[in-house]
Amino acid sequence: MMVDAAPVSSGHASLDYILNGGYARNRCHLIEGQPGSGKTTLAMRFLIAGQARGEKCLFITVSESPFELLQVAETHGVSLAGIEIVECLPPELSLDPDHYQSVVHASELELGETVRAVMAAVANSQPSLVVLDSLSEVRLLAQGPLRYRRQVLALKHFFFRQGCTVLLLDDLTVREDDLTLHSIAHGVVRLEQIAMEYGAERRRLRVFKMRGRTFHGGFHDFMIEKGGLNIFPRLISAEDNAGSPSSAPVSTGIAALDRMTGGGLDAGTTTLIQGPSGTGKSTLALQCIQGRLDRGEKALFVSFEETLTNFVRRAEGVGMKIGKHLADGTLTFVHIDPAETSAGQISDMIRRSVQDGSTSVILDSLSGYQHALRDEHYLLLHMHELLTYLNQQGVMTVIVLAQAGVIGALEPPFDMTYLADTVLLLRFFEARDEMRRAISVIKKRIGSHERVMRELFFDSQGIQVGPIQQGFRNILSNRPIYSGGEPLLEVRTGTDG
Secondary structure, three states: OOOOOOEEEEOOOHHHHOOOOOEEEEEEEEEEOOOOOOHHHHHHHHHHHHHHOOEEEEEEEOOOOHHHHHHHHHHHHOOOOOOOOEOOOOHHHOOHHHHOOOOOHHHHHHHHHHHHHHHHHHHOOOOOEEEOOOOOHHHHHHHHHHHHHHHHHHHHHHEEEEEOOOEEEOOOOOOOOOOOOOOOOOEEEEEEEEEOOOOOOOOEEEEEEOOOOOOOOOOOEEEEOOEEEEEEEEOOOOOOOOOOOOEEOOOOOHHHHHHHOOOOOOOOOOEEEEEOOOOOHHHHHHHHHHHHOOOEEEEEEEOOOOHHHHHHHHHOOOOOOOOOHHHHHHHEEEOOOOOOHHHHHHHHHHHHHHHHHHEEEEEHHHHHHHHOOOHHHHHHHHHHHHHHHHOOOOOEEEEEEEEEEOOOOOOOOOOOHHHHHEEEEEEEEEEOEEEEEEEEEEOOOOOOOOOEEEEEEEEOOOEEEEEEEOOEEOOOOOOEOOOOOOOOOOOOOOOOO
C-alpha cells in the first residue's frame, strides 16, 4: 500500500540524498530552470525509475512533441518504453482551420481547453507518476498572475484527488523572480547554469523547499551527462564524522625531515607546504606520503598544473620510483582542468577516493583549485569543509600553495595557515654564488617540531635534508641569509633535480 507523502525516488541517488529520500508521494513538485538547464532530463529519469518499479507513468507535453522527447531520450541512451506520452497542444497551434476563431480572444479558450486536455489525459491513463512540461505555456495563456494561479491550483487539487506524484516543469520565461508557484508546490527544485568568463559553464541545483521534511540546502553542482544528471551533493563535514582517528605519525622516508616534524606526519591532520615557484613543493609533497605508499596504503594525488607524464618524469628525476605504485593502484594521479571542472566535482571525487580506502590526499595546488570556484571567499569556506571532512576520516592531507613571484615580498594569494596543522615553509637563499633552497617548520599543532632551518637539496637519488645550520640569519624573512661556514649539501650522483 502506498503511504501518502512517503518518499518517491527521483531516479538519481544523489538527488534522493539531497531531498532526504526523494519526492513526496501524491504531491506536486516544481522543477524550475532556464531552457537547457536539464529539467526534462531530470524528469525523464524520474519516470524511468518509476516505470522500472512497476508504476504507471505519464509524460504530458505542452511545449514539445513526443518525437522530440523520444529523440532526447535516445541521445541519453535511455528508453521511454512503457511510459505514456500525451501531447496537449493548444488548438490555436494545431494549424487546423476549423479551430481558428475571432469572436473571443484565443487565449481565453486555449487556456481552458489545454487544462481540460491535461485532466483528460490523467483521467484516461490513471498514472501514479506524472510529468507536466511545461507550465510556461499555461502562464502565457493565462495572461495574468491571478488567473494563472487559479489554474495551477485547480490542477494541483485534481492531481491530489487522482493520487498522482507530479513534477511541474517551468522554464522561468518571466524575467522577474516569480514566486507564485513556490507557495503552491509541495517542493521546489531550481536548476541553474552559470556562464563563466572563461571555460565551461557551471551547473548547480538548489532545493528551495520540501514541506514536512528536512533536506540538504545550499547549492549542489551537477553535470548533464549521457543517461541523466550527475549530481554532486555539497560536502557537509558534520555528517561524515568517523570519530577520533589514530594520530600516530608516519615517517616521510627522510630521517632529517621526520626530526623536523617531530617524528613524521600524523593521520587526520593537514600539512601545508608553502613557498615560491621552483622550491620543490610538489616533489616534497609526494615525499610526504612515501612512507604510507611503502606500507601499501592508498593515496590520491590531485594535480591542477601538470599531466601524468610530467608527474612521472619529475618524480623519477629525483629517484622516486612511483611507477609500481601507479600500476598496482596504491597511488592514483588525477589531472584536473579547473576551467572545465567545478568544486563540487572535485570534492565528490576526493570523497569517493577516501571511501575507496585512500589514507593520504595531496592537492597541488590551491592556486589551481581556486579557479574551480568563483572567488577566494568561497575557496576558504570550501577548504574548511573539505579539510574537516578529511581530518575526521583519518586522512593525512598535504596541500601545496605557491607564493607569488620568486623574489621580493613573496606574499601568498591567500592565508591558509590557520586551517593547517603543520606548515612547511620553503625558501631560496644565496650561498657560494649559488641559489639554494631551505626548509623550516613554522607550525605544528600536534607534538613538537624543530625551530631551525635546514638546507633542502634535490638530486637524482632523491631528496636531501641537511643538518641543522647555525649560519642562517633573517630566518623569518622571505630571503634568509646564510653566512655560516658549515658544509652545504652536494650532488651525490647526476645533476641537481
